[in-house]
Amino acid sequence: MPFSIIIRDRSDYLFYLALAMLPVDGTVIGVYMPFWTPISPWLFLLYAAVNWRSALPDSLMIDSSGDDSDTAESIKDTGANAIPDMILNAWFRLRRMADRNPAPTAAAIIIIGCSCMGWATTGIHPAQALNSLLAIAAAVSCALSLRIAIQRKRLPWRPMINILLAVYWLAFAVGVIQRVAVSLDITVIRDYFSHLMSREYITADSKWGGNRPQFLFAEPSYIGMHLFGVLLPLYWLLRRRAPDLAYNLAALIITFAVGAVVMGAGTRIVLDSLVALMLVIVMSTAWRQRDAMKRGLLRLSGTVALGFLAVALNSRLSSIASNGAAGDGSFFARIWQSLGVLCGMAQHPVNLLFGFGAGNLSDATHLGAETAVHALRSWGFDPTKADQWYARISPDSMFTMSAYTSFLGEFGVIGLAALVALIIERITHAHAWNKTTVCWLLLVAYLYVQFEGYAFYAIPLLLCGCGKQPRLD
Numbered sequence: 001m002p003f004s005i006i007i008r009d010r011s012d013y014l015f016y017l018a019l020a021m022l023p024v025d026g027t028v029i030g031v032y033m034p035f036w037t038p039i040s041p042w043l044f045l046l047y048a049a050v051n052w053r054s055a056l057p058d059s060l061m062i063d064s065s066g067d068d069s070d071t072a073e074s075i076k077d078t079g080a081n082a083i084p085d086m087i088l089n090a091w092f093r094l095r096r097m098a099d100r101n102p103a104p105t106a107a108a109i110i111i112i113g114c115s116c117m118g119w120a121t122t123g124i125h126p127a128q129a130l131n132s133l134l135a136i137a138a139a140v141s142c143a144l145s146l147r148i149a150i151q152r153k154r155l156p157w158r159p160m161i162n163i164l165l166a167v168y169w170l171a172f173a174v175g176v177i178q179r180v181a182v183s184l185d186i187t188v189i190r191d192y193f194s195h196l197m198s199r200e201y202i203t204a205d206s207k208w209g210g211n212r213p214q215f216l217f218a219e220p221s222y223i224g225m226h227l228f229g230v231l232l233p234l235y236w237l238l239r240r241r242a243p244d245l246a247y248n249l250a251a252l253i254i255t256f257a258v259g260a261v262v263m264g265a266g267t268r269i270v271l272d273s274l275v276a277l278m279l280v281i282v283m284s285t286a287w288r289q290r291d292a293m294k295r296g297l298l299r300l301s302g303t304v305a306l307g308f309l310a311v312a313l314n315s316r317l318s319s320i321a322s323n324g325a326a327g328d329g330s331f332f333a334r335i336w337q338s339l340g341v342l343c344g345m346a347q348h349p350v351n352l353l354f355g356f357g358a359g360n361l362s363d364a365t366h367l368g369a370e371t372a373v374h375a376l377r378s379w380g381f382d383p384t385k386a387d388q389w390y391a392r393i394s395p396d397s398m399f400t401m402s403a404y405t406s407f408l409g410e411f412g413v414i415g416l417a418a419l420v421a422l423i424i425e426r427i428t429h430a431h432a433w434n435k436t437t438v439c440w441l442l443l444v445a446y447l448y449v450q451f452e453g454y455a456f457y458a459i460p461l462l463l464c465g466c467g468k469q470p471r472l473d
Contacts, residue, residue, distance in 0.1 A: 020166075021043060023168055041138035048140075118411075128396070142460035161238070189202075223256070224272030229457055281300055333401075338400050366390070444459060
């Protein structure tokens with residue numbers, strides 16, 4: 001393939017570099033955010049910023065003829081002639097974009113408006129607000145970058161998929177090396193990765209639960225986020241259009257998932273694999289055909305049996321099954337970290353609707369702490385750790401480990417409803433409702449539950465994948 005087709009201009013190196021850095025989200029060289037240090041989101045943001053003109057539809061480009069020039073001239077006639085042309089053109093394009101893309105524009109206005117309402121009632125923590133808004137901007141930029149590279153510049157898919165295959169196989173190889181280092185107690189390798197990773201899991205005395213392969217991820221629990229939030233949807237997209245690439249993706253997903261379980265990387269990959277397997281069975285079964293339906297039900301039954309076996313063999317899952325939420329400290333912590341925010345919202349109806357504003361989750365937690373502790377005690381749980389955590393958290397240290405809670409706490413019921421409505425509208429607008437899309441949407445919803453707030457790429461890829469698909473070169 002000619003190099004000029006793979007690279008349209010020098011900025012495309014940023015895009016390919018962002019793809020290559022997808023599995024590298026836990027190293028000290030990344031940009032810190034609570035519980036991960038990703039690189040790719042910021043490269044996508046930079047790529048979208050450099051190519052902002054390419055993100056606009058053709059209809060937004062002002063030319064010298066037609067309605068566009070007439071409209072632009074009418075703006076000048078109303079007194080805008082004193083405004084520099086660059087500002088005028090930017091305003092015109094933004095206005096046309098809002099006219100032609102009302103749903104995204106409305107969602108953005110609603111979310112920003114909700115945040116402003118929260119700031120007005122609670123105050124603002126500038127650094128935390130900026131961090132929260134940048135996270136949203138980075139997510140949007142991921143979708144825009146895919147649109148720019150694939151739909152506007154028509155960069156071919158095959159090099160992109162090959163890059164992803166290479167870097168995720170590399171990440172798996174890193175995990176194998178880490179497992180060998182743990183098993184043989186190779187100090188040099190342990191020390192190297194303990195210094196490379198922002199939160200390391202490879203040393204025996206790691207406070208996060210040591211002696212585990214981490215790959216290049218911020219946590220071992222993020223394995224499923226990548227396998228089933230990035231690679232599996234790509235397999236679904238390519239299984240008929242590029243069977244060879246789909247086969248390679250399937251081999252990578254299966255090897256990575258089975259290998260992670262065998263190497264004892266964590267508990268969540270077991271659950272994630274079971275959920276993903278069930279959705280794959282549902283998606284691939286022709287339920288209207290009697291024989292296919294029987295095979296599908298048999299496979300689902302086998303997956304359920306595997307689930308019971310996993311609970312029996314895995315100590316953490318067994319503890320949760322026997323003792324409920326209190327059976328696992330990590331699982332229990334995710335409950336009370338969110339409970340403080342939710343209780344704070346429940347006590348303030350205005351903030352329940354509009355949120356507390358971007359960066360203000362600590363304020364919501366402090367307001368709801370007493371109620372949350374009382375609720376935990378009334379449910380039969382020991383609230384001591386939760387009470388201590390509520391008392392010491394600050395805007396700098398606050399996190400919920402839940403994308404749903406964080407978004408709800410910052411932008412309220414109205415903001416969350418606007419986001420959900422936007423996703424549904426985008427899929428509907430693309431006429432993309434089918435069994436695969438429904439299974440994909442359910443998988444994304446699960447990932448944001450299971451992988452806290454860090455299934456970053458799942459929604460952008462969903463929105464891009466449900467749109468117009470280019471030819472594979």
